[in-house]
Amino acid sequence: MVYDSSSFGVVALAAYRPDWDLFRIQLRSIQDQSHTDFVCLISADGGDQEIADFVKAELNDDSRFRVLGFPERLGFYGNFERVVQAVPPEAQWVALADQDDRWYPSKLETLIPKLNDAALVSGQARVVRNPGNEVVADSTARKNVPFGALVAQNQVTGSLCVFRRELLDLALPFPRLETITQVHDHWLAVCAAATGGAMVVEDVLQDYVQHGGNVLGEVEDHRGILSSWRHLESMSEKYHGSKSLLAMLRTSNDLSFGWRRTMMDCLKARVAINSSDVETGLAAFSSGHAWRPTLRVLWSGFRRGDIAAPCVLEFVAGAPAELFVNGFGARRR
Incomplete structure (x- = not known):
């Protein structure tokens, strides 16, 4: 399979009680991607009507954006599993998305061709703090490491990566251990690195927005x-x-x-x-x-x-x- 500008894929976005201003910015940044052949599946954790109405109004009823509603709240780990389970078999690639970041227009166009060389490709992000849009870091500085080091410390942030559709055949269902370190992107990175390869590139492709509602954050936590x-x-x-x-x-x-x-x-x-x-x-x-x-x-x-x-x-x-x-x-x- 060749991954190029004609490759159809899915943007899988997990949503839960979003900040509407940040959600609007993220949705429009996905809508404005230079690579246009995709559908965006939005999994609304614990209810969908308000999110569905918002998406329809903000994106002028763009048919590429589809909201999946689930009455049961599973949390971010289960919600990401649920949305990737809905990826159709004809998709060639999957890109994960958070509800509160901002993608640069060329993100998909840059990452998708690199899937010819690895099962999962992850870029970098500029880290900004909201409100105020203060730049915390110019890059997330993720890096390529040996497999054992990747297992010990994850180098792949889900919202920065694109991966081949067939990786889900190995990764689903997600393994379970009820702890905050149970994260979908670490598991997907490990699966990719063990099979078709995981690659981190230097391209800064989005803003990674830090705010009080982040489940997991990029800003270092200096606890005493x-x-x-x-x-x-x-x-x-x-x-x-x-x-x-x-x-x-x-x-x-x-x-x-x-x-x-x-x-x-x-x-x-x-x-x-x-x-x-x-x-x-x-x-x-x-x-x-x-x-x-x-x-x-x-x-x-x-x-x-x-x-x-x-x-x-x-x-x-x-x-x-x-x-x-x-x-x-x-x-x-």
Whole structure:
């Protein structure tokens, strides 16, 4: 298959109680893409009528934009899964979209031809803060890293990427681990890197808008020790129903090893692995992993700048519970 200006695809947008001004800007930026052969599926999480009316009015009833309404709210992870499940088989590519960014006109035109070289391609974004449109960073500075480092720390932001339609045959259904680190773009990036390749390019192709309603943000979070502890307590109560030390240890593990283990176990069950790079990631993070490859991936990634220090510290915090998960036999290998 050749990916070019004639390639038909789907823009998959997940929406939930959008800021209407930002939503308007995002919709129009998608409508104004220089690559025009697409439909935009908008999954309205927990209801659709208000969003459908808004889209119809703002885009002059553009038939390429279709709102899918679901009465049950699933959250952003489930909502993205739901919208990509609706991608028709004739689509050649899928581009993910958030409800509050602004795409530059040439975004699709730039990324789609690069799918001839990789199953998933991700660009960069300028980071801006709303209100005020203050530029926080000129680029998200994502980078290409080895598979193990990608598993440890995601380099792909969903709203920046385009991927081949057939990647969904491997990625769906999404694996489940109820934690904030359960994210669709990390899983899609891992699936692509393990099969047809994941590639990050330097092109800045959109504004990534930061505001008070972001589920996950790009602006670095500089929590102190006390606020980090309270944040961990809050997540432990949310996901494990308790603020006990045991619950907090389990939460720390979920945030680090748990999500990576979930992805690696799912990947191993779905695809035949024939890459030494992928084998390294599996050896480091799948169930029953030995500690030597885990430490090697984390240390080499940190030393090269592929894994940031805060991410390494998350693994350190998750290690006590991981020792019990993988047992003494695994630790000795």
